[in-house]
Amino acid sequence: MTLKRRWLTLAAIAVSLAADPLAAQNPDATRPPSVATVDHVVALVGGQPITASELRARLARLDLPAHAPATLRAEAAREVLERLIDERALLQSAQELGVRVSEADVDAAALEVARRNGLTLAQLREQLPTAGLSWNSWRAGLRDELVLQRLREREEARARVSEAEIDAWLRERQRPSDPAQVALELAQVLVPVPEGAGAEADARARQQAEEIARRARAGEDLVAMARAHTETPQAVQGGRLGLRSADRYPTLFWDAVRGLPPGSIVGPLRSGAGWHVLKVLTQQHIELPSPTVTQTEVRHILLRADGDAERAQALRRLSELRARIASGQISFEAAARQFSQDTSASDGGRLGWASPGLFVPEFEQAMDALAPGQLSEPVVTRFGVHLIEVLQRREVPRSAREQREAVRALLRQRKADEALAELARDARARAYVEIREPAP
Template structure:
């Protein structure tokens, strides 16, 4: 039977990691080679004379800030196959910076504080996503002309934005039980409409020999039409099949072919049966074998069950400590990965020996997991793997991981799971709208003074 996945792959993974990763663009630019600046001038254009172009409440926005963000927006557009000209890039950059300044000020006014450990985790996450150690990341920053202090300040601001957005935007989203029920009913209805039913058909075949002439075919067609008329008039179909059918069994079982999934019948039969009520008799139709008459004895709609894509994975976790720095943990797991991929080391054995997670005794096995069970950075890396693949070492807030996906399946969900995942989908749908409304309110309360345009 044909079942469809419940759409629970929620793209909203939380503000923090989406924004922090998006904030780090110098690495992307470095990796892809130089991209044209928004004004098509040399890279030195970003280092043009600095001056204040706007003031948000009491905080300035400088020309270099606008130029730098405009350059990143142009690179993003280029990577997506779009063109963003210089004036539009600068306009978008200035608007984004005004919004960010206003939102950061609100975060500070409400007492949100980002400690050093949170910034350290964010920096480690950026390094991991670029498959670098923190030391290598800092070297790359220097190559790109970005100081570590300014980069960490940028991360701190992004985390401030994340926290205030999470608090302010999430509070605006309300999802009622009635909305959840309506959403689930729509999902079940859509599945039922697309799922193929099991069919029980009876058939009478009036065979047409190969190479028959039109004169030979005509009486066979007339006979088939007469049989169809009698069957439609209420005569016993099984008796007619035993009397007239030239199928392989000669109608011995009354022409009954048995209850089976629709895809186990010829497509032509399924198409004809689709227009019949239970107990209905078809018009005569022809196939390569001859003329057919069908009766629909039974139609059983396949039961719909909402499914969720689950992943089974295992991992090895090393927690950085004074004795084992993060760079050493990354290097150790990178070397271990090479041995596992080469078949020299068994993943489960290595997990039992090395992993500092509670799953170590089970060879690192984490069991079957539905979406949302792991932290976003872990889940994102896991979702990119095929069964049997081992990811590059990954840094999360818990430490450094080596992940292998062992299997995937579509599993039925309990009523509670269905409602929880429906809530997540509905929440995702409302997040963008809620954020835009909140951002407009914050922007509207801010005092903004525009000065000289960016150059």
């Protein structure tokens, strides 16, 4: 099986459930009944209502300070209402374009929301009425989220990024002139010169710094030398000054290291504190992909399932199998060979080393949450139900090709954003929009 990347992310769906699965979706549920706000329609989009409770629920996601000024709250409410209007218009456009979400997709998303909040689906369903939400209305909202994600997938699939566009984007970011756009980390050895020291003391300090720089350029580890020679608070970290935007470093440092590749040794440089020898640990435009990537070695057991009955049976079987593996009654490898319905079964369920983006989001999110040696709970994807085990992780450099593909993915996402914004503008222009009252 190849778990092809599908650009559905449940983070946005689950974000309102992160702290309290119910109160975040319905802020009025946490208020005493005497002060609960009566629901009413605040806007109509193509005849479809947006209610005050929907607006309040979305505002709750912003986590505004409790004592935020009324003007700030009013502005936030207006912006959120505008986004809700755009979303409602996009949903109507998606229906016209034939974008559909199956019941199985909604089921899988509901299971993922429950899992991410430490609940079973039954527990989540039982708690919804306490927040004033029905199961059907909650699923309808979840379906809307998925439709919008599917619409985004459509635009990303249509987006084309040429090699020339990648070249131009990389060229613009190889030597950025704005330090605020540069992620920079330096290590330093500081040879201090006391205030008021004479020329002789300054010369001795400079000579010591020059010797440190020479040794560093000859291959000796500056980070190790920093622990031995520098008296700054960063000495125990090997003189590391921290990863930050370059504009948060002294201008003296930025002017000296601008444009230099990682590993470069600079100095000695004179400041009011003394003589500095610097090593560039990281320097790149903040939008450039990381030069390394975390890979995960993973294996799984897959039971294919079509429909609710088969999915429920697969969940039950894998829960039982997980308990047997955890208790040592059967090894993961043996269980995969015996029960998995994937082509990886013959190799004990091994899927090899995976870079981010290889698997569908539901699988990848569950995998990323595991420590090496840890078993997941059963995970539902469009391929079926999985039991996942992470074997180990490693950091590897990105190849030049992988760097370009990461840039291609970024540019494709930006083009999709632009296309969706244009689609929203068009959909809103065609829909009748009536704002009935100012946003609360």
